Amino acid sequence: MLAAGGGPAAPLRALLIGGYFGTWVDAVAAADAPFSEAGLGELKAGVGAGLVVALPASACGLVETARIARYLADESAGQCGPCGFGLDAIADQLARLAMGAEPDLALLQRWVGQVGSGRGACKHPDGTVRMIASTLEVFSREVEQHVRGWCGG
């Protein structure tokens, strides 16, 4: 599927498959997967909005996710608490993680569990938290680095 876009211009670290509500997948794992629900299902991803973001190895997935999370939190319609308060708090905590500014991982995980379980008035918080949960999984190495205060990206 990357070949259809002209192929990667730089070595890749990961792909965000399915747009902003999609799933981060390690670039090596995703390399040969067909772009279909069945093919992506094996990677616990899906076609979603049909978009793929390619993250080069020189960039940091946590910084990128923190930026997306802040955007999505700001896009909340503010109609219900879990979204209005929850996503905002999660985006703040992700920003701390991205900057290595004493993030509280346990708190972040707790909020991800509380907000993204179908409780919102719509699916906006679910999709956002889904993407964030995959971030913490795929970029677990970066998370460890950032907790210790440095960024390899």
Next chain:
Amino acid sequence: MAELKVNMTACDARGLCVELLPEVIELDDWGFPIITAPVPGWLEDQAHEPVRLCPRLALLLDG
């Protein structure tokens, strides 16, 4: 088994529900209810209370 449902648009995190039915309701870190389980039969009569008394009429007992 009956299930409690929250209308999150109406809910204003007043917290009365968790006072009345802590068996199946918890609050998240911002005071909004999390329904932790379906309402067991022995609790069904009591489960009508938070539905009736919620100041925002944000609860529904389904089934």
